[in-house]
Amino acid sequence: MAQTEREQRLLADLEAMENLKTASTILDFQTVGDPADQYTITFRGKGLYRDMSRDKIEHVDQHECDIRLTLSYPQRPPDIRWLTPLFHPNISFGGFIRLHDVGMSWTEDMGLDVICERLWDVARLAYYDLENATSYTAKSWLEKQDQFTLPVDLRPLRDKMARSKSNVVRYTRKGDKRVLLSDADKEKEVFYIGEDTPVPQIELAWRAPRDGDEDVLYIGDE
Helix, strand or coil: CCCCHHHHHHHHHHHHHHHHHHCCCCEEEEEECCCCCEEEEEEEEEEEEEECCCCEEEEEEEEEEEEECCCCCCCCCCEEEECCCCCCCCCCCCCEECHHHHCCCCCCCCCHHHHHHHHHHHHCCCCCCHHHCCCHHHHHHHHHCCCCCCCCCCCCCCHHHHHCCCCCCCCCCCCCCCCCCCHHHHHCCCCCCCCCCCCCCCCCCCCCCCCCCCCCCCCCCC
């Protein structure tokens, strides 16, 4: 039986999630469905939660959220709900989170792995939007707090790649429309030198920095 367009998309999302898991010591997940249309995502890293019994903000070291790819997916965004306590201005009291409230405009080409990268940024408070707050208690606290340095966890979700000695920082296959780079990623310049990079046929002389030079990049023999 031929696969439907939705089934193909679900399989593509699962493959992207498996690749993300391979690149991360932070993320794990469990799935339901064949093909998978429900994910329980686990992030192992620091976030903040509010201890109601003591009215105190403290660290929490593991997070779980539920992502459901409804029958209208990918025409409509997934339903996302945080399952573990998290003190964040863009997560409602019931744990529900909308992509719009965390700076993402849904398109059918947006991959589930890209959403998870933003959810990790939410968990560690690398991203929050006070203007679209759904938790006004968290918003008020964030506007005044000086107890924690944000983000509370400095690691990117693909932290294995960040630790790698490879000079490939990030890449996207041409024609892969499912990958959406954030505005910050679009602004980054990537300098890549690989085995196939041609060697210049001119001799570059070393130059001592002049006054006012801030950065000097030298590549060559010692």
